[in-house]
Amino acid sequence: MDRNENVNITLIGAGTIGLSFAAFHLAHLPSPSQLTIYDTRPDLARYIQETLPNFYSGKDISSTILKINVVSSLEDAVRNATIIQESGPENLDIKRKLWAQVEYHAPKDSLLWTSTSGIPASHQSRDMSDKTRLLVVHPYNPPHIMPLLELVPSPSTSDTVIQRTKAFWESHHRTPIHIKRETTGFVANRLAFALLREAIHLVSEGVVSVSELDKIVENSMGPRWAVAGPFKSYHAGGGAAGLEGFFGNIGQTVQNCWDDAGQVNVGEGWEKGVFDMAKDEYGTVDTEERDRITRRILQVIQEEKMGKVYGDVEPSSS
Numbered sequence: 451m452d453r454n455e456n457v458n459i460t461l462i463g464a465g466t467i468g469l470s471f472a473a474f475h476l477a478h479l480p481s482p483s484q485l486t487i488y489d490t491r492p493d494l495a496r497y498i499q500e501t502l503p504n505f506y507s508g509k510d511i512s513s514t515i516l517k518i519n520v521v522s523s524l525e526d527a528v529r530n531a532t533i534i535q536e537s538g539p540e541n542l543d544i545k546r547k548l549w550a551q552v553e554y555h556a557p558k559d560s561l562l563w564t565s566t567s568g569i570p571a572s573h574q575s576r577d578m579s580d581k582t583r584l585l586v587v588h589p590y591n592p593p594h595i596m597p598l599l600e601l602v603p604s605p606s607t608s609d610t611v612i613q614r615t616k617a618f619w620e621s622h623h624r625t626p627i628h629i630k631r632e633t634t635g636f637v638a639n640r641l642a643f644a645l646l647r648e649a650i651h652l653v654s655e656g657v658v659s660v661s662e663l664d665k666i667v668e669n670s671m672g673p674r675w676a677v678a679g680p681f682k683s684y685h686a687g688g689g690a691a692g693l694e695g696f697f698g699n700i701g702q703t704v705q706n707c708w709d710d711a712g713q714v715n716v717g718e719g720w721e722k723g724v725f726d727m728a729k730d731e732y733g734t735v736d737t738e739e740r741d742r743i744t745r746r747i748l749q750v751i752q753e754e755k756m757g758k759v760y761g762d763v764e765p766s767s768s
């Protein structure tokens with residue numbers, strides 16, 4: 451799929467993730483009429499008119515939005531689609547039913563992607579007659595800004611589907627990563643939640659407050675990991691001897707931290723204290739500020755590493 455002239459993209463589910471994908475695709479499709487949105491919400495068209503501009507810092511894009519194909523029938527939504535991405539509720543029964551219907555009505559070679567954060571494709575595809583078609587394409591919120599897409603096939607997903615999907619996102623200067631097994635929570639969230647567990651442990655032990663912990667991350671590994679991931683970072687940290695040198699130098703400290711890591715679990719009583727601290731400190735987080743700064747960080751990285759910025763989310767000429 452080199453350019454997008456003949457691509458019709460259908461988004462099923464227009465919540466947080468679906469509308470963010472809509473913002474992404476509007477920036478890349480030659481015409482907004484190549485984007486179809488289906489959702490079971492009443493008053494869908496008005497909801498999209500009101501909500502989608504939030505992804506453009508409130509900029510007036512109403513004439514673009516009017517050209518999006520907004521439909522209330524699943525069959526109409528998928529009939530002429532080349533790519534179908536489902537971002538409906540995180541509910542196995544709903545997704546199973548959707549895929550059986552989508553498969554029935556969609557063109558035979560359309561790509562079928564689910565945004566699920568944790569329901570494996572092998573579970574969702576149970577009632578499909580061709581289970582080779584479904585692929586998890588897990589975005590990192592918000593996908594109109596974040597480059598990562600975790601591609602998580604079921605054991606039945608065909609390699610062709612994986613390769614076509616990879617090619618699509620790479621041609622849009624995104625970073626699709628093929629996750630080889632249907633591991634719980636995939637990879638990005640597993641890493642984030644491992645850190646979250648230790649963060650909760652340290653806060654509930656009174657070592658630091660919620661805001662102090664955030665400051666520590668924002669002023670150290672946050673910016674570093676945007677430039678080089680943990681392996682590259684510690685490989686550099688070990689000097690000429692690389693990662694091996696790093697473990698030679700402070701391997702014992704690493705092991706001591708692992709030994710001491712908190713095994714906190716959901717529902718064990720730390721919740722109220724930590725939740726209250728977060729609420730008192732932050733109230734409602736300004737996601738517009740978050741997105742604006744994140745976009746600038748990613749632009750700098752693209753410019754430095756590729757000599758060009760690709761992260762634009764303005765709708766293309768329409």
Ligand SMILES: NC(=O)c1ccc[n+]([C@@H]2O[C@H](COP(=O)([O-])OP(=O)(O)OC[C@H]3O[C@@H](n4cnc5c(N)ncnc54)[C@H](O)[C@@H]3O)[C@@H](O)[C@H]2O)c1
Nearest residue numbers: 463464465466467489490491537538539540565566567591
């Ligand atoms: N929010 C995140 O950070 C995040 C990140 C990555 C992946 N995901 C995944 O993306 C999916 C959507 O998450 P979200 O946060 O956007 O949820 P959301 O609740 O904001 O949106 C879900 C949308 O689906 C619609 N819907 C309900 N039933 C439907 C049906 N039968 N058919 C079509 N649409 C229906 C709802 O009206 C709503 O607009 C989930 O599978 C979630 O796990 C979420």
Ligand SMILES: *[C@@H]1O[C@H](CO)[C@@H](O)[C@H](O)[C@H]1NC(C)=O
Nearest residue numbers: 455456457458484529530531
């Ligand atoms: C299906 O999509 C193609 C490519 O965008 C378009 O040329 C064609 O008119 C569409 N057909 C229908 C029936 O909508």
